[in-house]
Amino acid sequence: MNHQTLAAHEAVDLHEIVNFKTLCLAKSKLMQGLVFDEDLKKLMQKDVEQSIQSLKELQVIYQRAPFKASVPQSRPIPTIN
């Protein structure tokens, strides 16, 4: 039962989870520059570190998605205006 390629539903869920974790990482990092309270900032740092680790792990599994494609350096079609 151990297929190399992910099942459809879990692969799309991974799309959701990867995006959510990406945003949480970005937001916690951003917020660290705004918060006043030191304890809160420390907890956000912990979140950032855990999120980086989690996101890397998710990215690896996400490579087994049936809709996998090669990842370009930057956005394929840059939006200028």
Added chain:
Amino acid sequence: MNNDYLDPINALNMPELADTTFAMDFLLRTKEGVRNLAVALTESSSPAVRALLREQLMQGIALHQEITELMIRKKWFHPYELREQYQLDQLSANNAIKIGQMDLFPDDTNRKGMFDRTPDEH
């Protein structure tokens, strides 16, 4: 508090209000994280996916507990004294409405043209 964002009176006790808001956002994200992971776990079949989601779910539950305890300790969150929580909720809502009504970004903020070439390319 008034609508003049330059008036120093508005800065009185602002750090506390700002931290309360940032912490609440953090709390809501940890809650959403736990819920999303739980749902995803119930929709995953590959062992490797389930193992990873389960691990991150446990981590998420622990982080949710930490932020909850921090907020209770700092009196930013009152799960037991709901009258205090009610006051905080309404106060934060009023504050957000006031900020929402301020004209904070009147000038042109479209800076896109500045990022489409390297400094030496003209």
